[in-house]
Amino acid sequence: MKKEGEIRIPSGCAISAVISKDGNKMTGEKIIESMIPMHDRSNGLGGGFAGYGIYPDHKNEYALHIFFNDKYRIEDCERIIKDSFEIVKKEIIPTRKIPEITDEPIIMRYFVSPLFSLLRSLQLDEKEFVVRIVMKINTEVDGAYVFSSGKNMGAFKAVGFPEDVGRFYKLDEYEGYSWTAHGRYPTNTPGWWGGAHPFGLLDYTIVHNGEISSYDANRRFIEMFGYKCTLQTDTEVITYIADYLIRRQGLSLTETASVIAAPFWTTIENKPEKEREKLKYLRTMFSSLLITGPFSIILGFDGGLMALNDRLKLRSMVVGEYNDKVFIASEEAAIRKMEINAKNIYAPQGGEPIIVKVKEGKF
């Protein structure tokens, strides 16, 4: 069977997230538990998590999480890394041996800083530079795959049910102010570790439930701007779109939501003039980045989360609150598992972005 990257694989899923607006640290325990009641939304072929604020000791370095098929790939890959970065720290990501998770690749973690001189000679923005190196490894080094590349955050994923993946990666031993989780139900993959979610680029990670119908339109457009959709997954392309709109075009999160889940023209027509002009501009300007078909996504980024449904709300997604915490999940059961007393539980409208940010200076 072909794996991710060789063929497009649709999948159904479970997603879950929690964030503390005050920046209070939480271990990964709760987020793992939240996936248990949604067990049936996964099929054991992929699970994963992203934690933010988990590397306070290395918060100024990019944390590259990399899968290697075998040790020979490590050398090839490290050559590329060393050409561009100073490696501050390199280690094997600690895991727990459990029977539910097998056939693991070599999983490494590098904390790196771009070589300043190189950056200057290339006249590149630091983040753009990191993106290019990540793309280079992922497309050029067969058997090596960078699956997390942000600062003070990390993605952890594997083939297996998400609750098992969480235990495998010992996430109960990490502490972060924000967590997202994903359980996967792909329909025609043998299961590949790199294909599990979240998908990350820099500090952007996406967990997503859905199967977008706009995929190839989005992919072929975004690939004009240097992105390589090697996995052929929705999550990958949505992450790139988010990166393109937010980082490269400088759109706000709300504006980004108005592009990827743009209001219908009839809705736009009825808006007050200023709003109407703005929405019309965004839809015309970025028409190829509209995403159609069902999706519920949670975009994690440095200091916050954004949850968004497709504009017809073809996928379930609920939001709840308790004290400083905001919870988002495919099902209310997942939220209740994290906080039995969660309040204000509601289902956002299709296309209505839920943006939660940690208070300035708290992360």
Next chain:
Amino acid sequence: MKNYVIIGGGVASASCIEGIRQIDKSGKIYLISGEGKPTYCRPLISYYLQGITDFKKMKYRPDEFYTDNNCEMIFGKAEKIDAVNKTVKVGDKTIKYDRLCVATGSSPFIPPFNGLDTVKNKTAFMTEDDALYIEKNISPDTKVLIIGAGLIGLKCAEGLVSKVGSITVSDLATRVLSSILDDKCASYMQKVLEEQGVSFILGDSVSSFDKNTATFNSGKVVDFDLLILAVGVRANISLVKDAGGETNRGIIVNDKMQTSLQHIYAAGDCAEGYDNSINARRVLAILPSAYAQGFTAGINMAGGNKSLNDEFPLNAIGFFGLHALTAGAYTGEMYEEKSDKNIKRLFFNDNKLVGFILIGDVKGAGIYTSLIKNKTFLTENMKKSLEKSPSLAILGSLTRSQKLGGVV
């Protein structure tokens, strides 16, 4: 609220009611009718004899016409009009009017033939009663003599020809339909009647009757079982004349149908209106004029303002499927087209169509009629087009588009 009185129960009377009601929905209308029945179409009695229609179908308007229009029928003969006190005397009743319309029509004219009183079976041909009388007195062997080869006489002949033994029609004039057709056209029509078995004695007159025999000036003797007198009609003008109104052959009216007496109007066969085709007064004893005059009188009686000055003679005559439609005056330059079956004559005067005779193919005749009526100025090209066939091409694109594309 006005009181309207109409004397007479013919077509002019019915249209007078329609005219009044167009303006005044509430005023009281009294209708004095001598015949004692609702309006029927007198020209249809020949078709009755022929069996094409019956008395029920001959009613001019539905039964509920009078009640729907709030008319009170008074059957009886109007004896006297008091123009000063504005009353009409009917038997022992005196009816007050605010506006009066005299629509008394005409009566058959019976010349003083010698020995006419010795003829037992004789009648005029004007009313349903006349038709019934004839019906009662004929058998397949009956010999009928009709005096008068005008429209009434010939229609009577047409109606009877298949039901009686023989029909002879005589007239002082040397041709049939002398008042409507010229020699050529008349003989054309005569031929059709002769083919059906009608005999004619023309240019001759009865000198005396003796029971069932008529002796003509020429010496010719004709035996008959039934004598029908269709010599002509006279307008019934005496009521107005006696009341002091101006009369001639008919009651003189202006273009509003007013007589010389205040608040008294006249319409129909009894009135002498204006013939547009000859620019003179004339009794136009034809149905379209009766309707138009009655309607005009009605409108003006009810306080409206309507003038009628575009009347002219129109005749639709047909025997045994051959139709002749004529209109206007036969003066000026004539265009003629003739074939075995058809005659077409158009009369132009001063670049206007003033009259026509169509026999046989009569399609579109009304287009000619309207040109006469409107006194439309005709260019040579228009004349050419008219001569070819009557069509709206004559109007020109603009007028035609308005007429065919708009509300008329």
Next chain:
Amino acid sequence: MKKIYVNEKWCLGCHLCEYNCAFANSGETDMVKALKDKEISPRIHVEEDGKITYAVSCRHCEDPVCVKSCISGALSKKDGVVTIDKNKCVGCFTCVLVCPYGAVIPTDKHAAIKCELCLKNACGYPACVKGCPNKAIVYEER
């Protein structure tokens, strides 16, 4: 009230209206049976003015002179439609004589005929309008 109106700008002179009219008023359900080898007597006819053609049928005048001139009361105007009662008509053709459009058609069957907007026949909607290939004849409110 809806009436038949003619726009000569679009008339092609194809004469289909005449045939559709004759068929609609034939009482037959098949056009071939109704019209084959027969002289047609349509209630609408196409006239020519040079290269211009146009169809003419009853205008259902506000003030219909045919109705006023009818000697038998066969012609009447009800609900805006001038109709002819063929039972009452004796075929005197006074109406033919007075119609300024030539729209009352004489027949050899003791009766005149005219357009009655197909309200009395099985068509129920003016057949000339339905069959006009170029909307030169329309049935509408104006």
Next chain:
Amino acid sequence: MSINYIYPEFEVVRNPNRCICCRVCERQCANEVHRFDADGKVMLSDESKCVNCQRCVSLCPTRALKIIKSDCVLRENANWQNQTIKEIYKQAESGGVLLSSMGNPNPLPVYFDKILINASQVTNPSIDPLREPMETKVFLGKKPNKIERDKDGNFINNLPPQIELSMPVMFSAMSYGSISYNAHKSLALAAQKLGILYNTGEGGLHEDFYVYGDNTIVQVASGRFGVHENYLQAGKAIEIKMGQGAKPGIGGHLPGTKIVGDVSKTRMIPEGSDAISPAPHHDIYSIEDLRQLVYSLKEATAYKKPVIVKVAAVHNIAAIASGIARSGADVIAIDGFRGGTGAAPTRVRDNVGIPIELALAAVDKRLRDEGIRNNVSLVVGGSIRSAADVVKSIALGADACYIATAALLALGCHLCRTCQTGKCNWGIATQNPELVKRLNPEIGSQRLINLMTAWKHEIKEMMGGMGINSIETLRGNRLMLRGIGLNEKELEILGISHAGQ
């Protein structure tokens, strides 16, 4: 010449049991095929004049007529086929270039028919267009690479002029002159009511049609007929016609007999003079010349009108398109080799150019590879025959489609391919007032509106089936397509997988 080598192509079959001799056929045939014989009271026909336009068939009230292909055949073989032999006869007689109308009729592959469309099942839902909004609106025009904001952070509208279309279809260029006033009016009226655009072609814009300016593309072609400042200002967009799919590399020729009255006035050339459009624009011998014309037109219209550059699909279309995309043009229109024409040399029509499907796929890919797909919108034409062709074109990467032959069919055209005679019985390709009036624009425009409305419904149905509710996410979405019976190379060029993959 006394011997007639070619037997009439068609037979007029009249069913005497049904013919009622109403003579509609006679009155409607400008070719004078039918004739009433008063003596025998029968209709006669001269089939040698018949072009099989089916006007008589359509108007015969008793369906007594049909036109069939004559079965009189030459002794053909696989190499020397009927048509080939006849063409030889024609040229042997006339000594001239063979002319044809409409598009390439030969049995070359129609790729649209070998592409299948996807639909959603289970893993994602299809969307019911009767229940949910289904958007077909598109904006054609250049999209800037970067947003701009003012000092308060609000967007500055830095979009160049855009063409808004309610659906991704436009009526492509057909000149007034090659088609009639009423045909043009039908297109203009329909475009206005539909919220799309029609194209003047190279015949100028009749003064009556300036009112439809917001729905008009004014064309500037090599003959520059009817081009003046007001004309350029009048439209919503300006199209520079470099080529036409039916006759790439060839100019146009409207015979003087059609340059009458308003046609002459609108084209700004004398009555009766032939309107000859040169093969190239004589001020464009290279891409940099094109850029100058693009900017000349933009200068003349104060940069308010998007400029479309229309080219025929030829072998190196991708490179040509890449050049145009960098020339300042806002839209590239590509016309495939099946595109129609009023008249083209037969050899050119049948042998020059490439299919639009391959051209589109190649161009879209090339522009994306170069990262300049956003510089231009892509409009494709050259035999878009149905809503499915539209959907496939959009999925291959087009922004919108141009239709002309389909529009003419809606107006009554029966593809008899004798436009050049000027005797079009349907009132389309003629300037004879008697024939022109046969096309009532009220009917014509309604039929176009009906056609487009039907296509729109079908497009929405197919989009809904794919789970797509906005046409922009179909654009370039080649995953929604699969090939059938295509070889590896064809699939590679089209950028799609084979069915079953």
